[in-house]
Amino acid sequence: MIGIYSINSSWLNKNAQIDLVIDRDDGIINLCEMKYCKDSFVMNKPTYENLKNKKWEFEKTTKTRKNVVITIVTTFGLEKNANALEIVGNDLTMNCLFETVT
Numbered sequence: 771m772i773g774i775y776s777i778n779s780s781w782l783n784k785n786a787q788i789d790l791v792i793d794r795d796d797g798i799i800n801l802c803e804m805k806y807c808k809d810s811f812v813m814n815k816p817t818y819e820n821l822k823n824k825k826w827e828f829e830k831t832t833k834t835r836k837n838v839v840i841t842i843v844t845t846f847g848l849e850k851n852a853n854a855l856e857i858v859g860n861d862l863t864m865n866c867l868f869e870t871v872t
Contacts, residue, residue: 774794774795774796775794775795776792776793776794776795777792777793778790778791778792778793779791779793781801781828783827783831785823785827786823786824786827786828787824788801788802788803788824788828789802789803789804789843790802790804790843791828792841793836794836797836797837798836798837798838798839799828799834799836799837799838799839800839800840800841800859800860801824801825801828801838801839801840801841802841802842802843803821803824803840803841803842803843804843804844805842805843805844805845806844806845807844807845807846808845808846809846810844810846810847810848810849811842811844811845811846811847811848811849812849812851813842813848813849813851813853813854813857813858814853815853817853818853818854818856818857821840821857821858822857825838825840825857839859839860840857840858840859840860841858841859841860841861841862842854842858842860842861842862843861843862843863843864843866843867844861844862844863844864845863845864846863847861847863848861
C-alpha cells in the first residue's frame, strides 16, 4: 500500500485552536475539528462561524500556499445541513481512528 507522507500536529494562536492539523505532501492541509456528541453532530451557525474563523486564522498566520480543507471527526457522523455543506470538506466518524490497514 502506498500512502501520502504527512506531518500531524495541533495548532493554536491567540485567536484560534485546531485539534489536529494533517499537513500532507500532496499539497493539502486538513484542519480537523473533533466533536463528541450522543447523536449525529448538527453544525449550527456559531460553529460554522468558528470554523470559518479558525481556517482564516490558520491561513493568515501560516501563509500556507496549500489547499486547506476542514475535516470534522465526530462520534456518530455529521448531519448534512447548509452550514456543514458550505464549510466541511470531509467528515469522518471516530471509528476511522481505530481501523487497521492491511
